[in-house]
Amino acid sequence: MLETCLVTLTLAAVIAGLIYKFLTWNLHYWEKRGIKQAKSYTFVGSFPSTFSHQRNIAYDFDDIYRAYKDAENFVGVLMMRTxxxxxxNPALVQQIFVMDFQNFHDNEISQKVDEKSDFIFANNPFVLTGSKWKERRTEIIPAMTPNRIKVAYPITLDVxxxxxxxxxxxxxxxxxxxxDTTELFLRYTSEVVSECVLGIRANSFSGDSSPIYANTKKIFSQTYIFRFYQLLNGFFPALERFYKMRFFPKDVEDFFIGLTQKTIDLRHKQDVDKADFINYMLQLQRKRNIxxxxxxxxxxxxxxxxxxTTTTAITHCLLLLARYEDKQRQxxxxxxxxxxxxxxxxxEVLSDLPYLDACLHEALRIFPPILFNKKLCTNTCELVNKDGSVLKVQKNDVILIxxxxxxHDESIYEEPELFKPERFLPENGGLKSYRDRGVFLAFGDGPRVCLGMRFALTQSKAAIAEIVRNFIIKPNPKTRADNTLTKDSFFGSLEGGVWLDFESVDST
Structure with a gap:
């Protein structure tokens, strides 16, 4: 009996030791590579909010950023065990996105999905790597020219x-x-995108939920499942070698493949030559036999x-305009x-309204759709720290931007929590002055900047202009008064949602 107890205790101690070793294996990983490492904890790594859910993970990032930015150009962190x-350093951000693009060509998410697990998402330019990304980018860019967006603009006005x-x-x-302004503009973007891209009406403003609207919403309800997968992957990095995550649910994938085929068949029957997105897709299909x-x-x-992107931009721009009545009037x-x-x-006028442009970009600064970027090192290279020391970045190292x-750095943006569109006006240097310094990243930067940026900005500006000219917007009491980010999302959105009151300008 005693021997059995001793054997059991010994096995338990060995197992506990192995688990402890597993959890603490990388706790000092970056120090061994010769650079500072942010304080990291067993199990949760450098970002405890990943598990506590007491605040958005962006605030963990911000704590580390503020603690090290004056002395270091970069610092090591752990996401769980990874x-x-x-x-x-903004100059280094610009270097990674633009000047050294060939060394940081891909996004980390490319390692987590493939065509077998999720054909649609795996073929998104955001996920594609190397020559495949370049080929897809070449195919898509002609569909997003200002002329094609202009052709679709009357549809946008009607929506x-x-x-x-x-x-x-x-x-x-x-x-x-x-x-609920987020819900409102999910309907708007569902409607305008389906009409401009597919040439069909989604009926998102009807009482009944349309299939297009409902299925598009399903895509983003999957972010929580994707988040859970990323948590597991943080503990077990090797997981992605054996299991790839599906971002698009299978029923959503089937729905949109069927819808696209019906749209193609209908356009063939109509035999019309329109300079819109779906027509461009048909031309591409014939040329490339895709x-x-x-x-x-x-x-x-x-x-x-x-x-x-469009929903987030419009929602938070209107929120900030509602809070700042003088900016709304202007x-x-x-x-x-x-x-x-x-x-x-x-x-042409919409594209060139300086204050509208400034308001939208200021909203995207305060509430960036993507709170942080994950770049993948594609070629071994060197990064120089503030003290002149050199870190050799290995292929497949992940870089967080x-x-x-x-x-929200007050040394870059004075009073960063305040809505001050004037900082983006042309006479103050405009957006370019911030992008050139690597400090405005709402759409990323460099060759992999969001391909839909121009389209998203046009749809956002059109909706904001239509709302502001027709309504006096005020915050509803259900909407919080600060800029606190929602706890459980990697996207920049206000905690508790955005609820606004709309009073017709005609009635005032």
Missing amino acids: PKLLVL CQRLTRYIKEQTKISGTEGM STPEVTSHVMTYITDGFL LRQEIVQNLDADGNLSF PAYCLH
Whole structure:
């Protein structure tokens, strides 16, 4: 009996020791490579909010950023057990995104998905690597030219007018409850993207939930499952060799492949030559002999890029305008002064309104859609620290770019928590002055900057202009007064949601 107990205790001690060794194996990984390492804990690594859920992980990033940015260009961190390098210096950020692009060509997510597990997402330019990414980028860029976006602009204006009618109807129903603005603009982006890209109406402003709207929402409900997979992957990095994550649910993939095929068949029957996105896809299909699933992956690139970014941008821009009544009045004046004889903003005018542009980019600074980027080292190279020491970055090392931290650094942006669109006006250097310094990263930067950026900005500006000219926007009491980020998301959005009141300008 005693011998059995001793054997059991010994085995338990060995197992406990092995588990402890497993959990603490990388605790001093970066120190062994000769650089500072942020304080890291067994099990949770450098980012305890990953597990505590008491605040957004961006605030863990910010704590590390502020603690080390003055003395270091980069610092080692652990995401659970997985070592990653956090870059702190804007010039180095610019170097990684632009000048040394060949050494940081790919995004880390490319290691976590493949065509077998998720054909559509694996063929998104954000995920593709090497020559495949270059080929896909070459295919997509011609579909996003200013001329094609201009051709789709009348559709956007029509959707904006339907949006205005929908808000007026819902305001009568909701009364003092306010409107869930995120939900509102998920409907808008679903409608405008499906009409501009597929040439079909999603009926997102109807009482019943349309299949396109419902299925597009499903895509982003998967972010929590994807988050859980990333947690597991942080503990067991080798997991991605054996199991790849599906970002697009199978039923959503099947729905959009079927929808794209129906759209293609209908366009063939109509035999019309339009300078829109779906027509470009058909031309591409004929030239390259690509399959319908491949065409669908192109279509989904437009939908995913336009859906989330546009919704986030519009929602938080209107939130900030609602809080700052003087800025809202100034923007309304700019819009009204530039309306044409038909009471609309032309595509050229919309693209060139300086205060509208400044308001939108200031909102994207405060609430960046992507809080941090993960780049993959594709060629062994060297990074120089502030003290002149050199780190040899190995192939497949992961580099973290803290977009949120840079956007909220008071040494870069004076009073960063305040909504000050004037900092992005042309007379103050405009957006370019910040992008050139590597401190504005709402869409990434360099050759892999978001391909749908121009399209997303046009749809965002059109909706914001339509709302501001027609409504006086005020924060509903259900909306918090600060800029606290929601706890459980990698996307920059306000905790508790954005609820706004819309009062018709005509009634004032």
